[in-house]
Amino acid sequence: MKPISSRKLLMPFVTYKSFLMLGSMIFVTLFSVFLVMMIPSQLSNFHTVLYTGTDGGWYNQLGTQLAKQATSKNGKITTIQTNGSVDNLAQLLKDKKPAFAFIQGSLPLPSTGLSVIAKLTENEMVYIIGKNLEKEIKMSLFNNETIAIGPEGSGTAQLAQTLFSTDFMHDIHPHLKKMEFHKQVQAVTSGEIPFGIFVFSQKSPLIKQIFSQENMTLANLTHCNAIAKHFHYLSCGTIDRGFFSPLSDIPPSPVNILQTDILLIANTKVSNSDVVSMLSLLKSQQPLIIQLNRKYSGVPNVPFSEDARRYFNEGGSTIADRYIPWLTNFLPFAILLQIAMGIGILFKGAASLHRFQVWRIDTARINLTNQVKTLLQQENPSLTEVKELILAYKLLLDRTRIASQRMLVPMGTEMLYRYQEDLIFRERESLNDFLKVKAPII
Numbered sequence: 001m002k003p004i005s006s007r008k009l010l011m012p013f014v015t016y017k018s019f020l021m022l023g024s025m026i027f028v029t030l031f032s033v034f035l036v037m038m039i040p041s042q043l044s045n046f047h048t049v050l051y052t053g054t055d056g057g058w059y060n061q062l063g064t065q066l067a068k069q070a071t072s073k074n075g076k077i078t079t080i081q082t083n084g085s086v087d088n089l090a091q092l093l094k095d096k097k098p099a100f101a102f103i104q105g106s107l108p109l110p111s112t113g114l115s116v117i118a119k120l121t122e123n124e125m126v127y128i129i130g131k132n133l134e135k136e137i138k139m140s141l142f143n144n145e146t147i148a149i150g151p152e153g154s155g156t157a158q159l160a161q162t163l164f165s166t167d168f169m170h171d172i173h174p175h176l177k178k179m180e181f182h183k184q185v186q187a188v189t190s191g192e193i194p195f196g197i198f199v200f201s202q203k204s205p206l207i208k209q210i211f212s213q214e215n216m217t218l219a220n221l222t223h224c225n226a227i228a229k230h231f232h233y234l235s236c237g238t239i240d241r242g243f244f245s246p247l248s249d250i251p252p253s254p255v256n257i258l259q260t261d262i263l264l265i266a267n268t269k270v271s272n273s274d275v276v277s278m279l280s281l282l283k284s285q286q287p288l289i290i291q292l293n294r295k296y297s298g299v300p301n302v303p304f305s306e307d308a309r310r311y312f313n314e315g316g317s318t319i320a321d322r323y324i325p326w327l328t329n330f331l332p333f334a335i336l337l338q339i340a341m342g343i344g345i346l347f348k349g350a351a352s353l354h355r356f357q358v359w360r361i362d363t364a365r366i367n368l369t370n371q372v373k374t375l376l377q378q379e380n381p382s383l384t385e386v387k388e389l390i391l392a393y394k395l396l397l398d399r400t401r402i403a404s405q406r407m408l409v410p411m412g413t414e415m416l417y418r419y420q421e422d423l424i425f426r427e428r429e430s431l432n433d434f435l436k437v438k439a440p441i442i
Helices: 006-010 014-038 058-072 085-094 155-164 181-190 205-211 224-228 272-285 289-295 306-313 319-323 333-376 383-404 414-438
Strands: 047-053 076-081 099-104 114-119 124-131 146-148 175-177 195-201 216-218 234-239 255-260 262-267
Touching (some): 047 058, 047 085, 058 076, 099 155, 114 272, 114 289, 114 306, 124 205, 146 181, 155 175, 181 205, 205 216, 224 234, 224 255, 262 272, 272 289, 272 306, 289 306, 333 383, 383 414
Parallel strands (some): 047 076, 047 099, 146 175, 146 195
Antiparallel strands (some): 124 195, 124 216, 124 255, 234 255
């Protein structure tokens, strides 16, 4: 029997294939890291619709800014002007493609078909405006008075109707008149209608145009905080003196005013990457949006987007969101981390299993060595027993080689197998030499 050379024992044929596979894995890993480090994140897969509301309104201004920013990053937001928040909601529910919308928090939302994405850091002010109003106004002043509340389908009209239809307002019966915005402004500024309700952001240029008219004043609500506590979407804010015009001193004193939440909502067609892309763009316009929404409890009976909640809890987009957004649509980043952890545990388990295997091989070799020592101490050792030991060494050597060539052998562990192979091979060759001396023919 021709003995196996130590070169072949220590360099089995699969080593070259393993080396090629290892080199390929290292190359792919380094190339992937290079791509992640060198290629900037883009929004090339982000194409959506955003319903923004009326022309000139703050929703439309913010939507236009987001659309420009998305375009600069190879994404696309198609902004669509509507008649207001109610129309935004209706259009969103009809849309069969991924779409978002800005709405007032006062709107009643359905429990299915959409989800809340975020509460904006800006609030909209509920301006109650009239000519030459007193410094402090009680809600009883509006009893049997006509109030212009904006066009049909607008959030302003919806909010005004909700406000005056609640139980604590049951003794107040104003005449709410819906009309187009420009007609509403004309009727209130001319004195044709004594009061008007307008819902705008403080930054809206439209509200400044109204106060540019002579004798237009803002109602300072005496029971502002008490009213706000009846609604989850309202709070009481303050307009500082001279905010609209420091030169003309408008308003002439601080004013207590109701303010309502602004929500970003989406239909069920949006994916995780759509939500993350939209929130990333919105974050650049409103840096405090993450801190605000971590504490935001959402709208009662309306689902808050799980993708948005994960974005806020993680403090923004993850590497996977930025560079492999298509994958996060199927597997969230947390799941990817769990898979990576599972693979790590698998390899750790494989390493432990192979160390156990090496220990078992070493124990078997030591047992054979002890049997050889016992046999050689005899005056006339049995050649049959010697042959059986040689066969046992051969089987153990084959077992060791097979174990060392498995795919899941951790890097470096194969050297433990090689060491055992070398010991087994030497001991077997010693027995073969002994057998050749005692019996030249094996």
